[in-house]
Amino acid sequence: MTDGSVDGGPVGQLGAVSIDCPDPAALAAFYRDLLGMTTLVEQPSGQVVAITDGARVLAFMRVQDYVPPTWPEPGQLQQMHLDVSVSDLPRAVDRAVELGAREADHQAGPDLWRVLIDPAGHPFCLTTVGG
DSSP states (O other): OOOSOBTTBOSOOOOOEEEEESOHHHHHHHHHHHHTOEEEEEOTTSSEEEEESSSOEEEEEEOTTOOOOOTTSSSSOOSOOEEEEOSOHHHHHHHHHHHTOEEOSOOSSTTTEEEEEOTTSOEEEEESSOO
């Protein structure tokens, strides 16, 4: 059994985290403003938009029949989510809402993690844990 590495080392490095959505430009603008990133690439077709902070890349990809997660309810479960490290949780929540997010109804640990929903319906967390 192998661990996927080449000659005992890693196969590669993370290039980007890609997020499906109905409108890549709009969702990229939301996360660009939320995270202080810049646009790295935008396909002329608008099919893919990628943003970066110089170290990490988030890519947003258009999906025609996109169905947003219904988390925490059953149905269309979330496939992944982002944790965004912040120092002032209430101020970060207010700013994210100004940018177009909404607070999720379900908050499992609101003193340490605040779950919000991005404009395309993906849950993400603002947290004072880590970072």
